[in-house]
Amino acid sequence: MPNYSAMRMASPVFPAVSRVVWCRTLPSVSPSPMAIAAASKKHSASASATSTPYTRFQTTLSAVVERLKLSQAERAFLTEPQAIREAQLSITRDDGSQASFPAFRVQFNNARGPYKGGIRYHPAADREEVKALAALMALKTAVVNIPFGGGKGGIQLNPRELSRHELEEVSRAYVRAFKEYLGPDIDCPAPDVNTTPEIMAWMRDEFEKQTNSYSPAMITGKPMSYGGSLGRDTATARGGFFILEELIDRAALDPTELKVAVQGFGNAGGTMAHFLHNVGFTVVALSDSQGGIYGPDGIDPVRIEKYKRKTGAVAGEYCEGSVCDIQRMKMDGVEHITNEELLELPCDILIPAALDNVITAENAQKVQAQYILELANGPTTPEADIILEKKGVQVIPDILANAGGVTVSYFEWVQGRSGEQWTADRVDTELKRIMLDAYKAVRREAYRTKVSYRHAAFSVGLKRIVDAMRARGWVS
Known part of the structure; x- marks a missing residue:
């Protein structure tokens, strides 16, 4: 059986080749609607007539923003991410060979708070999928009215083809690649497809090592023994x-x-x-x-x-x-x-x-x-x-x-920042209150405007995001 501790000591730490594909710098004054529209159009050019998760998201978004009569500047902030970050994660496999995996972190909108969204490990994870999921997270956190924006991450790999040690190495490499863009006040990841509390623990540990900090709220979905929350698994x-x-x-x-x-x-x-x-x-x-x-x-x-x-x-x-x-x-x-x-x-x-x-x-x-x-x-x-x-x-x-997951992630974030440990009853009570408040808001919007629940949920989320952008002076 491989001596993983010795391997970690002996193996070189390969630097992640990281690049920013697209990043919008938030202006100190409201930008020109024409300028933002041009930028948005430029970075939307890759979307083709072929249906992708992101084009499907945009189809619904377009219908709702038309009905809400949002300005061109407001639309620009809602149709493209604020940042797309990519990296190649290199690790030494158990047999001594080298392997490299594409990794992504999309930060869609943080008008209402830090970016929030899971990290998935899947062979099909790519920029378009992660963009769509980050956009949906921005709306999801707004619909349940918790103080987060939307983000999402992914690594293009099949976890079944990697050993536990290799999964740990690639998870730590992900944090090293994006560490300056992560943190409890910046971007707070969580589990998603094929990622687990154990992986979240590795990531928190690596972040604290890299930043020389104690940061229990930098990631959620952790094990109970390492800053997790009761009720997160269900x-x-x-x-x-x-x-x-x-x-x-x-x-x-x-x-x-x-x-x-x-x-x-x-x-x-x-x-x-x-x-x-x-x-x-x-x-x-x-x-x-x-x-x-x-x-x-x-x-x-x-x-x-x-x-x-x-x-x-x-x-x-x-x-x-x-x-x-x-x-x-x-x-x-x-x-x-x-x-x-x-x-x-x-x-x-x-x-x-x-x-x-x-x-x-x-x-x-x-x-x-x-x-x-x-x-x-x-x-x-x-x-x-x-x-x-x-x-x-x-x-x-x-x-x-399915917003219950991110809602209890919010509870975990709060507990991590305050040092509290909530009871299961408190988690359940607060989750029910937030979910039913969100349902009632969406239901009211659906009946008031005579639209589907999906369009009503998009409307509720978009209005809250736009209100925050206006309050912050990003748009007028």
Whole structure:
């Protein structure tokens, strides 16, 4: 077994090759609208007619800013990031070879407070994806009215192909590359896809070493033993659950009569399935990346989780790879389904909690759910939104539905700065208050202006960001 401590001592620390791709310097006086528009247009040139996460974000943004009649200067600050930072992270692998990974940190808007947003480790992480997610974070923090802006980070790698030691090395290299742009008052990262509390701990430790500081609030999502917060691990699902409870209560519906399909059985989707099952909702379908199972009379998430831990798959009780025990499935009243089929099942509530871009113009007409709660980021395309709205499907958008995670990250940031340790009850109480306040603000805007919940959420967030920019004198 490799001696990792010795390797760290002996291995050279490779400097990260870092560059600023695009950075807007905030003026001391209001800039010329024509000048900002020209700059924004210049740096938007890379966006093509091909749909990307960022162009999908801009499609919705454009419709909302037109309705809000924002000035050209205001639009410029809302359509392009304030800074895009990139680096090549070089490490020595366990076998002695060298490896390099592209890394990104996009800082979208900090009018309301420090940039806030997770860091994801994924082979598909790139500038366009991270830009879109940073933009959504700026809106998300504004919708729940916490004092942050929006940022996002990513490293282009497959974590399954790296050892634990290699993951630690690349995580520390990320902090070394961007350390001057991070900090509790500048940009506060958090976990995202394929990143964990352990990785956040490595990053905090590296930041404190590099800056010779004690900085428990520079990153959130940490282990409890190293400055974390109670409730952070279930926060995304818990926040969405509070909103769903309120929605169902206002509609005078009985949870025991409602059927729910959940796409994704990770932290958000799996936890949500447990919450729903525990209060009487009938969970009829669950899935992971390998497919899922459907039981019209209900399935038990606890039982599914047991077999997933044992076999690595939601359908592991019945299937080995693509081979399933059909006879046993029939006896239990379930069937094997694909992720695509799950979206089109007869149910009352659909919860996409996995990938983006899964409800599209091609399948939106086949969606049978009356309500969609987006625990995933960007699961519905703008084209699908139009179809769903015409069908009368109520979509609770990602920037509201999954904001519980960043809200409890805010609580962790507050605890890190104050030295307090909140109780689980306090975290839960404050999370519910903030999520329901946000839901009510979005609902009021939707009914007042007769727009979808997504457009209403964008409106609420944009207005709060613009108000802050005006107060700071960035725009007039």
